[in-house]
Amino acid sequence: MSTQAKQTLLVFSAAEGLFGLPAERVQSVCKALPVTRVPYLPEDFIGVFNFRGDLCLAIDFATRLGKTSKTEKTEQVMIVIDSKDPKARPRGLLVDHIERVAHSSEISTENNIHLLDADTFLEGGIG
Amino acid sequence: MDTFQKQVKTAFLEESSQLLLDAEQQFLTLQAVAKIGALCPPDTFDELFRLAHNIKGSANIAGFPEVSTLVHGIESLLGKIRSGACNTQNVDLLLEAVDRTRSMFDTLKNNFDATFENKELIEKLKSLCSQEEMAKKEPSSAIQKETSLTEIAQTLTAQSTNGTTSETVRINLDRLDTLVKRTGELMVLRMALAEQSEVAASLRSQVLLRELEKLSIEVHQGTMNLRMAPIRPIFQNMNRIVRETSKTLNKNVKLELIGDETELDRTVLERITDPLVHLMRNAVDHGIEDADSRKKSGKLEEGLIQLSARQDGRGIIIEIQDDGKGLNPELLVKKGIEKGILTAGATLTPEAAYQLIFAPGFSTKTDVTEISGRGVGMDVVKSSILKLRGSIQIRTELGKGTCFTIRLPLTLAVLDGLVIRVGNDKYVLPCSAVTETIRTPGSLNPSSNSMEWNGKTLPLYRLNDLLGKTKEVREKAESITLVTRDHLNRPISLLVDGIEDQQSIVVQKLDQDLELLPWIMGGAILGDGQPSLILNLHSVLEVAS
Numbered sequence: 001m002s003t004q005a006k007q008t009l010l011v012f013s014a015a016e017g018l019f020g021l022p023a024e025r026v027q028s029v030c031k032a033l034p035v036t037r038v039p040y041l042p043e044d045f046i047g048v049f050n051f052r053g054d055l056c057l058a059i060d061f062a063t064r065l066g067k068t069s070k071t072e073k074t075e076q077v078m079i080v081i082d083s084k085d086p087k088a089r090p091r092g093l094l095v096d097h098i099e100r101v102a103h104s105s106e107i108s109t110e111n112n113i114h115l116l117d118a119d120t121f122l123e124g125g126i127g
Numbered sequence: 128m129d130t131f132q133k134q135v136k137t138a139f140l141e142e143s144s145q146l147l148l149d150a151e152q153q154f155l156t157l158q159a160v161a162k163i164g165a166l167c168p169p170d171t172f173d174e175l176f177r178l179a180h181n182i183k184g185s186a187n188i189a190g191f192p193e194v195s196t197l198v199h200g201i202e203s204l205l206g207k208i209r210s211g212a213c214n215t216q217n218v219d220l221l222l223e224a225v226d227r228t229r230s231m232f233d234t235l236k237n238n239f240d241a242t243f244e245n246k247e248l249i250e251k252l253k254s255l256c257s258q259e260e261m262a263k264k265e266p267s268s269a270i271q272k273e274t275s276l277t278e279i280a281q282t283l284t285a286q287s288t289n290g291t292t293s294e295t296v297r298i299n300l301d302r303l304d305t306l307v308k309r310t311g312e313l314m315v316l317r318m319a320l321a322e323q324s325e326v327a328a329s330l331r332s333q334v335l336l337r338e339l340e341k342l343s344i345e346v347h348q349g350t351m352n353l354r355m356a357p358i359r360p361i362f363q364n365m366n367r368i369v370r371e372t373s374k375t376l377n378k379n380v381k382l383e384l385i386g387d388e389t390e391l392d393r394t395v396l397e398r399i400t401d402p403l404v405h406l407m408r409n410a411v412d413h414g415i416e417d418a419d420s421r422k423k424s425g426k427l428e429e430g431l432i433q434l435s436a437r438q439d440g441r442g443i444i445i446e447i448q449d450d451g452k453g454l455n456p457e458l459l460v461k462k463g464i465e466k467g468i469l470t471a472g473a474t475l476t477p478e479a480a481y482q483l484i485f486a487p488g489f490s491t492k493t494d495v496t497e498i499s500g501r502g503v504g505m506d507v508v509k510s511s512i513l514k515l516r517g518s519i520q521i522r523t524e525l526g527k528g529t530c531f532t533i534r535l536p537l538t539l540a541v542l543d544g545l546v547i548r549v550g551n552d553k554y555v556l557p558c559s560a561v562t563e564t565i566r567t568p569g570s571l572n573p574s575s576n577s578m579e580w581n582g583k584t585l586p587l588y589r590l591n592d593l594l595g596k597t598k599e600v601r602e603k604a605e606s607i608t609l610v611t612r613d614h615l616n617r618p619i620s621l622l623v624d625g626i627e628d629q630q631s632i633v634v635q636k637l638d639q640d641l642e643l644l645p646w647i648m649g650g651a652i653l654g655d656g657q658p659s660l661i662l663n664l665h666s667v668l669e670v671a672s
Contacts, residue, residue, distance in 0.1 A: 055650035057638040
């Protein structure tokens with residue numbers, strides 16, 4: 001987690017916390033899509049989903065943080081995030097709710113929004 | 128460097144790589160001639176001068192003077208050889224220079240500004256030329272023949288009337304891939320439409336759907352054909368592999384190429400090169416005996432490897448046949464026990480023993496050489512071929528030779544798939560991997576590890592267990608049994624929760640990290656839009672065990 005100035009953020013709730021993600025990296029937000037599990041991957045990789053004709057990998061945010069979501073699966077939301085590498089597929093992040101769009105200046109320990117480093121969070125872990 | 132310059136350089140490297148491959152073929156003719164001390168065929172020289180001159184001239188235009196200088200050295204030595212002084216020393220040096228040129232092309236493809244140290248090689252070329260007057264012979268004069276203008280006109284007319292010239296268009300591969308992807312989506316949409324109940328109930332809709340189906344299949348097949356390319360460049364590259372390997376091992380080996388005009392999907396071509404290189408090196412190193420052993424066995428001193436390709440039904444067959452010593456099943460079993468792959472006292476049929484060479488860490492070579500003997504490779508060869516949805520089989524006869532038969536699909540873009548249900552997920556198995564599907568006998572003990580099939584007792588696996596899905600709730604659990612084969616080609620039975628469909632699957636690319644997983648052959652979007660994965664059963668069995 002790190003902070004950065006003058007950014008528009010998508011704020012979501014998951015794992016009993018609030019997190020902000022740079023809005024420019026968000027390609028889409030959709031209701032939880034059907035996912036097919038990929039065998040032998042760690043539990044936080046929940047599987048692949050069909051995003052506009054491409055099969056993309058989805059990550060469960062709460063599981064990755066070692067927690068369990070209390071929201072019903074059908075009510076959860078998938079945030080589709082562009083990869084840093086333009087040739088790579090976007091990845092889905094399964095979260096509880098989308099809260100609002102905020103400005104990075106609002107990020108503080110007082111309102112309890114943590115800025116998410118998407119690249120560090122989305123990459124790695126498969127091997 | 129502006130965009131135009133970059134385009135010129137890229138075009139030069141693409142075109143000249145092909146010219147270099149053509150040249151290598153001609154050099155191999157020269158090599159054969161040099162070995163027996165015969166006169167060099169003038170056509171070979173004409174072609175070589177033409178190719179070298181083209182590369183040299185284009186290299187200057189593209190701004191690669193170092194390439195031009197080296198190819199000029201090749202031309203000069205060719206001039207000397209043309210005068211009659213053709214020997215293996217000269218031809219070997221020329222081949223070395225051709226290899227260096229290829230290496231330069233490979234480097235330049237990644238870095239246009241790369242520089243090279245060719246001084247020593249150019250000096251060698253010069254030293255062989257310098258004492259000969261023929262070194263000054265210009266290529267343009269070298270290819271001149273006493274041909275009348277009338278003959279040239281006749282030749283050109285014959286070429287145009289025979290239709291030997293065809294119009295072609297260069298297409299960027301990314302654009303082609305986008306087109307292939309879109310036509311794949313068209314197929315998926317067509318399947319989704321067919322599953323709509325309104326469509327199924329209307330006769331008129333059914334007729335239109337059939338028309339749409341016919342058209343979309345034609346468009347898809349036409350698009351797939353655009354991706355097909357001949358296997359020739361890869362086969363020609365094998366000449367170099369065999370030449371270098373046999374030189375290193377001091378063996379005398381001849382390579383025969385058959386059916387190099389056979390076409391394959393470009394993606395298959397890209398991925399089959401490494402396994403073929405490995406098999407060719409193995410054929411020279413492990414297959415072909417040294418000259419003394421061959422003499423004692425009453426064989427020709429020169430070993431023979433045949434590399435062939437042909438289309439067979441909906442696939443391609445590539446064979447690597449050598450006339451070497453063949454595989455010894457007893458020796459393989461002994462090594463298998465020594466390596467801990469088999470338990471002491473194990474006995475195997477010869478066919479099962481041959482499969483041991485594909486086991487990880489298996490090698491019968493006692494010496495580790497640069498070529499092989501590290502016990503890695505053949506397992507990678509097999510897994511690479513399986514990843515291509517292909518198979519590899521061995522036919523061998525002790526003392527007579529070995530033949531590896533590789534079967535590959537024509538394309539990786541579409542496969543006949545069996546959609547199976549495992550827990551709450553649907554996966555796809557290639558139909559080619561399934562021998563038979565049967566309803567699971569009601570009498571089957573839930574904890575049983577074997578099942579009777581056609582009078583045989585087969586090991587029984589549960590795909591739920593293999594994929595770690597035992598905790599999931601299943602409605603009609605394990606109602607279907609598939610008969611398939613394991614990684615040692617032994618029949619096994621496999622319980623799944625159900626079969627959903629059998630359909631033509633358009634294979635989707637996956638996230639780059641998932642592409643690396645050996646148990647996943649690709650992705651699929653089913654007719655109802657559901658995501659699915661194509662499983663590599665052999666790899667699943669290996670991982671699970």
